[in-house]
Amino acid sequence: MQSKNIDYLLILRGLASIGVIFGHALTYENYAFYKVLENSTSLIGKSLLSIYPMGGANFVLIFFVLSGYLMGKLFFNEKYTFDKENLLRFYKNRFFRIAPLLYFNLIICLIFFEQSNPSFLQIIGDFFFFNNITGRNINLVTWSISHEMQYYLLAPFIFLFFNNLKSSANMKLFKYGLLIFLFFISLHFTGLNYMYCFLAGFSINYFLLNKEKIDNKKLNPLLVLLITFTVSNLFFYFFYNSNNDFTARIILILFIMCLIYFLERINFKKNMENKFLQGLMFLGKISYGVYLWHYPILVVISNYLIKYISENSYGTFIQDSIIFHLMQIISTLTLTILISAVTFKYIEIKFRPTLYKGINK
Structure with a gap:
């Protein structure tokens, strides 16, 4: 039997990806549970409110850090070199990794999703990866895809x-200093403010x-991953709920950087046939979908449940909120x-047949 490697970054x-769902679900209006906590006078209620997941942008930041690392790794490991043929291959591979499923999703949303009401310019922005400039109104989560594709455009350069700078001690210090400088500059640079x-x-x-x-x-490694993932978020x-967004982002990114370094630096005991880990890896494979x-x-689902519960209340607002979130999250x-599993097989894999093939070696 062929053993399967465990990819902890996957x-x-x-x-x-699951965190994004919870972040959006738990802040959906009308029956959102944070409204219960806002009215609480107990220490437990206030403490829970201080760490309540108000949105899912933090999980997107994790995607961005992962992409930054993995795209850099492709060039550091010389899977691509800086010549015309390899650059075109890199851009082609990134386009066909992102665009087919995105375009299918956007078309489905335009046809069937009632909340989709974009202007012509917003449609162009979504399909050509600059909706961070035009705004978006088809599928609101696609804002991150434009930032992702713009990074892919810049990644080889x-x-x-940085690779062409000499590797003396002083130049290494300069590299790190320049990266830190660019890091903080991009925090405030409109258009590239996630770079x-x-x-x-x-x-x-x-x-x-x-x-x-x-x-x-x-x-x-899974325990380390789960603890770091939970604590960092x-x-x-x-900090985010205390209106300190800058500190929140910096702390999260530092945690995730350390986690990636740890997972990539250490050789762990093999758990090749662990079905639970294989299931988590599959979740990673379909995470884009x-x-x-x-x-x-x-x-x-949420709009249907809001209407249903408003007509068939289960009692108190707390009860309605709990029932709402249980049905909402499980169904979603x-x-x-x-x-996502279906579109992974019939769209993502069709356009990138070698996707994740290296994992099963």
């Missing part, structure tokens, strides 16, 4: 610039450069995962 991607996430991920490659893997058979919400499909599905997760 698991991280899958967890982030970022690598070329700092990609740069943070890209910089991990420098810390791993020429480093041999460390064997460690005792540490449980709780810290994010604590989960991200695209969850929002229209969530809106349709089930439908989203099913549809």
Whole structure:
């Protein structure tokens, strides 16, 4: 039997995609549970409100850091070189990784999603990856795709610039200093104001450069991943809910950078046939579809449930809120995962047949 490698970064991607669903579901108006906590005078209620998941943007930041690292890794590992043929191959592969499912999703939303009401300019922005400039009104979560594609456009040149700098101690210091400078500049640069996430991920490659893997058979990587993922996002919400968005983002990104470094630097005990880990990896494989499909599905289900519960109250607002979220999240997760699995097989894989093939070696 052919063994399967466990890709913990893929698991991280899958967890982030589920996090986005929870972030959007738990803040959906009318019966959102945070309204219960806002009226609470108890210490427990106030404490829970301080870390309540107000949205899912933090999980998108995790996607961005991962993309920054992985795109940089492709060039550091010389899967692509900086010549015309390889650049065209890189851009072609990135386009066919992102565009087919995105276009299918946008067309479906334009036809069937009642909340989709874009202007012509917004449609152009969505289909040509600059809706961070035009605005978007088809599937609201596609804002991140434009930032992703714009980073792909720049990634080879970022690598070329930093790779061509001499590797003396002073030049290494200059590289790190320049990355930090660009990191903070991009925080405030309209249009590219998420580039700092990609740069943070890209910089991990420098810390791993020429480093041999460390064997460690005792540490449980999944446990480390889950703890770091949970703690970092709780810290994010604590600062974000306190109107300290800058601190929230910086702390989250530093946590995720350390986690990626840890997962890439350590050789763990093999768990090749662990079905639970294989399931989490599959969630990572379909995470792009989960991200695209969850929002229209969530809106349709939530609006139906709001109408249903308003006509058939279960008692108090707390009871209605709990029932609402249970039905909302279970239904959204089930439908989203099913549809994402189908579109992964019949759209994503069709356009990129070698997608994730290297994992099963």
